[in-house]
Amino acid sequence: MQYLFGKSFAMTSNGLAVAVAAPWTDFGGYDSGSVYFYMRYTSNAPFDRVSRVDGCAGDWLGYRGIAIETSNNALFIHSKGYDGCISNTSIRTFHVSCF
Structure with missing residues (x-):
């Protein structure tokens, strides 16, 4: 549990991306x-790793949850954000394209 990998996760409704x-x-x-x-x-x-996004110092990106919007084109990531690089530190939003 060194990095808490798997603390939270989300999968697309078609099961092709996580x-x-x-x-x-x-x-x-x-x-x-x-x-x-x-x-x-x-x-x-099997799944292949395709990408990684990183938070800023103190963000704890993904600590309390990840959600993929039901149309499979938006990803919401919780950011604890005590010392983060953005002022709105509750949620990070990413646009994703799933095949």
Whole structure:
């Protein structure tokens, strides 16, 4: 549980994409947190890591949750954000494209 990988996760309704939080990673600064994106092309295929987003120091990105909007084109990530790089630190929103 070094980085709390898997603390929260979300999957698209078709099961082809998943986002997994690791809120204690330090890629963007101490306890910035990261969210990893995995995709597959069929429901029987293994997932491949395709991307990662990082928070800023103290964000704990994804600590209390990740949600994928039902149309599968918006990703919402909780950010604790004590020392983060944005002023609205409750939620980060990303536009995603799922195949």
